[in-house]
Amino acid sequence: MGEATPAHIALVNVRVFDGHRLLEPDAVVIDGPVIGAGSTAPEIVDAEGAALLPGLIDSHVHVYEQADLHRLAAWGVTTGLDMACWPAERASALRAAVGTADFRTAGLPAIGAAGPHSCMPGMPSEAVVRTPEEARRHVAARVAEGVDYVKGVAEAPGAGGPDVETLQALAAAARDAGLLSVVHAITTGAYATAVASGADIVTHTPIDGAIDPSDITALAGSSRAVVPTITMMEGILAGPRPIDGLLANLRALHTAGVTIVAGTDANTQPGPPARIEHGSSLHHEFELMADAGMSPAEILRSATTVPAGVFGLTDRGQIRPGSRSDLVLVDGDPTTDIRDTRNIRAVWCAGVPQRLS
Secondary structure (H helix, E strand, C coil): CCCCCEEEEEEEEEEEEECCCECCCCEEECCCCEEEECCCCCCECCCCCCCEEECCCEEECCCCCHHHHHHCCCCCCCEEEECCCCCCCCHHHHHCCCCCCEECHHHCCCCCCCHHHHHCCCCCCEECCCHHHHHHHHHHHHHHHHHHHHEEECCCCCCCCCCCHHHHHHHHHHHHCCCEEEEEEECHHHHHHHHHHCCCCCECCCCCCCCCCHHHHHHHHHEEEEECHHHHHHHCCCCCCCHHHHHHHHHHHHHHHHHHHCCCCCCCCCCCCCCCCHHHHHHHHHHHHHHCCCHHHHHHHHHHHHHHHHCCCCCCCCCCCCCEEEEEEEECCCCCHHHHHHEEEEEEECCCCCCCC
């Protein structure tokens, strides 16, 4: 855990990632919770030419306790976008945590009566939606709890998930409430349902085959985004089954121009099909994204400026005066070798220095 007090320092001789490249060595002021203007501060720290990245955003995590937020922060993940957290009291407590990774959540997801999620330990019956009207009521309940976006779970037709009309109602109700909608899909049939739902974000990549080209075209022709979570899908396929198909799906989405957002499905509680570590897994996700043909700069944007834009987090994702001082200092040049994101020297969450892993 980092100290509770935000820093007031000037990092000098630091190379800033501007969303495309590392700039020439300069100074960045951490003025408590925000990035300050100018180049001076009570304390001067020589970064010795290290690279300074905006704090990383993992756009698909499952956070159960504050220790999970500390694990994220220790690996440079300063914002965790949670995709299922209940009860509302737990979400409120995590949102109130200070001096660590920032927490946002969808709260309780909307699931089908007979899909795999209905069998997960501790899943409340309130999560089940069978009709468009129940989907609208689900969204109203989540809005009342103060969620940051809404999540639904798609399954292939006949596999126990909500039907297309119900997920369409979920997405429309979220939109009417001023919230984004996220839909989970891990099979090609579920992916088609998720795309047809009109959800703003589709999370995961099919494990059973290639995404239908018409679904890719629909995504590419819109402002919608995809969070591939190749790391989780790799975990599900653990064993002799190769991940070539996962990488091919990501490559097809990327080549078509679909907006790609980095996420891992990190989790610690019983229920998910694979245990994915908080924090370190995002760096593994980066490496898989590189294997699928994304450039280091594209990958860095997928965990900084792109999710900040997609999720409306206007105070982060870039290093500029007035933004949150969510920062990651690394040795090497991650715009050349994405593995250098692992070479973490320091992390600040809203200016608070973090204890590294």
